[in-house]
Amino acid sequence: MLEKLRWESGPASIPNAEDILPLIQNAQRELEDCEKRIKDLESRRQSLRGHAKSPAAIRNIPALALSSVCSRWRRTGLSMPRIWSRISVECDSQEDIQTSGDEQLILSLNHFFTRSLPCSLDLTVHIEEDALVHVPPHETYPVLTSLAGHTRRWGSFTYCSEEYNLYALFPGPVTPKFPLLEDLEIIHLGPNRLPWFTDMAPNLKSLRLPGSVFPGAIQSDLQALFDASPNLTLLKIEEVYNSRWGQVPIPVTSSLLKTLCIWHSGNAYANYSSFKFFNLSSLQTLHLEPSHHFGSLHTSSWVNFDPFMAFLQRSSFSLTTLYIQSLALSDSNLVHLLIHVPTLLQLTLIDANVPTEYSPITWQLIESLHAYRASPLRQQALPIVPRLHSLTLNIGARTFEDGVVVDMVRSRGFRETPSLAGDLDRWTVCRNLQ
Template identity: 25%
Template sequence: MDSRRADELKKALALADKDIEDHDSEVDRLQTQIVFVQGEKKRLETQRAKLRSLLSPVRKLPNETLLHILQYVCRENVLQSSTLGLWTYPPAMAISSVCSRWRELALVSPSLWANLTVEMNTAARARGENLTGFVTFVDTVTRYLARSGDWPLRLALTIRGLCHRPAVVPLMQQAYRWKTFRFRGVQSLTDYKIISPSHFPLLEELDVDLGITSNDLDLFKHCPRLRTHTLYYPAEPTSEVFHQLEHLSSSGQSLVVLAEAVHACPLLKSLKLGPTTDTVLEDGTLGTWHNITSLSLERGSSINLVFSSLNLPSLNTFVIDGTGQGDWQANLFTLFISRASCMITTFTVCGISMSDSDLIAAL
């Protein structure tokens, strides 16, 4: 190849390189433009979603209807002092962060903040775990109490370890507006010394576990509205509290002791039974409980023992959860109904094996 031909090829290669560089530059420019356009598209899609949300049916709901929905969601605000807890779900706080309308509605609706489940793990605090989180927990409890205003409180309190008074005192100071109170702890209320005998004008339901004593119950002697109590071992019906109860729940209790509690409750109408400590009763039946109109046998309760020992002539509502109880004992049930001669109008059975013929016979 002569030198002239070689020069022409070199010029052609140079032009090709230049064209490639130009195309690369154009590709870069177009890619940059694509990224820009894609960003604009995403921004417009976000804006469109926001604009579309303004037409959402939920925005057409009046505040009164929306408040009913939010109250359903806020039936339980779980506040935990330690991340070692199973879960933390404070819906009222979350609702107040959704939008300005929801926040305004939440802040003027004390009922959303008045259902509190407070779980205090002072054992974790004593080990030096999550100290900042514990301070935040106390602040959150205080904030909920403030935002609940004077609304009746539904309080469930659990204490693991020693009592941290800065967190408990604000709750105790609101005892005058407790509507329900549930307590779990490694010590009794008397041992913790966090509550003194007082007047509880709004308290309707009491549920205190773990070694409850008559002294604990005596803390709640002045509760004119108290109608529901949950009885745990080794409690005995010696407190004045029993004289005004209409609803009683029992778990881990002997049926003999339960019978004493029932006789100590002249106004008792409904009874909910959990697991019992009995396997057989030496004296047969426990007598006749004339006032009981509603009986609920919870999971783990001794269904067959109840069938063979109770006489409830006024019973009209009967709920049975037979999960894990085996087959239905039709003969014992027939004996129970025959003994009571009651007229049951509401009958619910779940979690138990029953043939069609047994079901028809029961009905």
């Protein structure tokens, strides 16, 4: 058929014109495919050209670097919206912000916004001192404006700036809404920052406030956020509070919070404990972890044990998980604490960065956990934390009396008499030991 079309008479050499129609249709489809390939190649060329002009910090972003290797990797990268959903912006100097790279940065951000659909956004913003000094009042840096335009997609938000309030992000009169926001972290929390999220983030589940000296001027703000956030179940906050504000410790209350993580500072600030400011009746999990400003080895016992016990008794919660790390808590105080949490199921003790003589993990503590024997720290032969089924001991000492641990575990592993301690099928209480 094609040979006849090439003859001098052309289409006239084919008596039935309908025989030519399939050839024309195939040719049309091939032309359309070629045009599509040309457009794809042109788009790819422009993308690579823009990528080459971008600052190195932008080019090295994993999602952009992955999609720039080859066409196959590009297709793979574009098929995974989650890798485009993590965005971190750092405003570190006036000179950097005033460069012409802003347009390329905004262009790259737009790529992330589009390619991450339909995922929510995990956003981190860090603004250093004097970074926005050239921005006129009631205005904002264009890159931050671009981020603020997508608050309805924010799923996680971390904000760090000691100098700039959230007005740096939201200078306009319209209050932003955060319908998807579940995780909020504000480093160095200052006044008038939490109210931005009160009543505007109905799905908020986690609030982390590292480096924030509680309560300062945020006590009422935190209570308002608790009251307006029915899904807020996790709070992480520093142990130390700022005494300069002189507040009467009226506890912040919540009947919904399930997990509390306190970043402790060891023995540096006696009687300045944020435990005075909480009443959490539904708490189930409590973590005592070293602060971000945690120093070297502590050389005395935890000075805020009494405010902590007052918090525990005031809240009257049924604690099931207790995690204590790098805290110079005496073994006698720890036993006293455990007596007051009979509902405990999981206990983790890590004595890293605590001198051996101040570690809570001692043979007297282990003896006190024995199911049917008294100890120097517990005169009655009644088991403490009777429901305990998971115990993790991370001990920094070079040597330890392992036999005491074995006896304790064997005693708690059986509901029968001590003579049954050799029957491995009767382990019912302490199911996990590390």
